[in-house]
Amino acid sequence: MSDMLSIGASGVRAYQAALTTVSDNIANAGTAGYTRRTTTIREVAAPTSAKITSTSGMGSIASGVVRNADDLRAAGVRSASSDLARTEAGATWLDRIQDALTGNQLSDRITDFFNSAKAVAADPSALAPRATMLESATSVANAFAATGDALATTASDLDASAGAAVTQLNSLTAGLAKVNAGLARATPGSAGAATLADQRDQLLEQISMIADVSVSLDGYGRAAVSAGGGGPTLVQGEGAASVTYVLNDEGALSFATHDGSGTHAFGPSGGALAGIADGALRIASARETLGMIAQDFVSGVNAVQAQGQDLTAGAGAPMFEAGDPATKIAVVLGDPRGIAAASPGGGVRDNANLARLDALRSSGAFEARMTDTVSSNAAALSARQTLSDAQTAIRDSAVAQRDNASGVNIDEEAVDLMRFQQAYQASSRVIQIARETLQSILDIR
Secondary structure (H helix, E strand, O other), X not given: OHHHHHHHHHHHHHHHHXXXXXXXXXXXXXXXXXXXXXXXXXXXXXXXXXXXXXXXXXXXXXXXXXXXXXXXXXHHHHHHHHHHHHHHHXXXXXHHHHHHHHOOOHHHXXXXXXXXXXXXXXXXXXXXXXXXXXXXXXXXXXXXXXXXXXXXXXXXXXXXXXXXXXXXXXXXXXXXXXXXXXXXXXXXXXXXXXXXXXXXXXXXXXXXXXXXXXXXXXXXXXEEEEEOOOOOXXXXXXXXXXXXXXXXXXXXXXXXEEEOOEEEEEOOOOHHHHHHHHHHHHHHHHHHHHHHHHHHHHHHHHHHHHHOEOOOOXXXXXXXXXXXXXXXXXXXXXXXXXXXXXXXXXXXXXXHHHHHHHHHHHHHOHHHHHHHHHHHHHXXXXXXXXXXXXXXXXXXXXXXXXXXXXXXOHHHHHHHHHXXXXXXXXXXXXXXXXXXXXXXXXXXX
């Protein structure tokens, strides 16, 4: 009778643990990052000796909680998330560049300036067209300056975004190191260890959205994380490296890790950091191109001025002055009569020098260069957006496959709930029958 009582009691304890796990699964069916768990129940075998061989067991025991995790699918989600984060971050900065390049209508202002010069050529002695041309000069100077400022603001915002991403990465790796410490102390197969493993996987996914990483797990479930493929270590055991970044004078981003072994440079090929680095290069290129156009425009117009004669028969004076950066253009010619429309000695009705300005428009190709810059950026932005759509579908598919393998299925949990409930009730009935039988034997005596 004592065997029946102990066997029944072991079944009650085992299936109570199983019911607790199922209840936990159901309660967390909608919890992000939660991995379905099962309770492992095994037989408690009777001891054997050379003289006595038992053919019956001694009941059952819940030997631990097992996470139904799929490490390969989890790695697939991290990889897809990293690729998508890079593309989305890159697209964000391409969109900002597009706004900066087009927001001040610089190409239109350049066109207006050269068209106003044609109006002066039609009537070189009239002051009204000359005043209009100076107004157009002021507009184009302001457009250059505003466009340059917009790109500078974009670069400053990118710098701040890079700093925020690096700060978040350091916070996540420090958090992962703490979870590793918890896993080392947790009892294997316990609910606590399973909870820590869920936290570990969530942190790894968040880290992969900032920088692409390689991950390996030890026997305790602790994650060792290195940057990219074979890059420097970010997390090892209970220690985490510190990541820093530098935005150099050329507008390029560089990253490094710092730990007990020293400083190690790395270049992320995935995650938001890679997208931000791509954006930094695009911004730097756009600023360089705009600066060259501005410089060529100022020097070209001033050179035409210098070759001509103004309305007072004086030598043409500079119309523009470039600052630092070159897009900081100022109009320094304040008198409309100072526009050098005529060739030297040509008189007030001569417009020959303005033909050189028309030639400059063709040779300098200022409008075409701006259009090419805008079009190139727009094409890159469109390609990124298309790629983002494809990578979003890939990531969604990877998440679905992982969740199908490790997520909670309410229908399955309902079946397990009824199964374990019946087993629990049956074990309780075994205890009841053993007691009743024992009492009957005692009553006979």
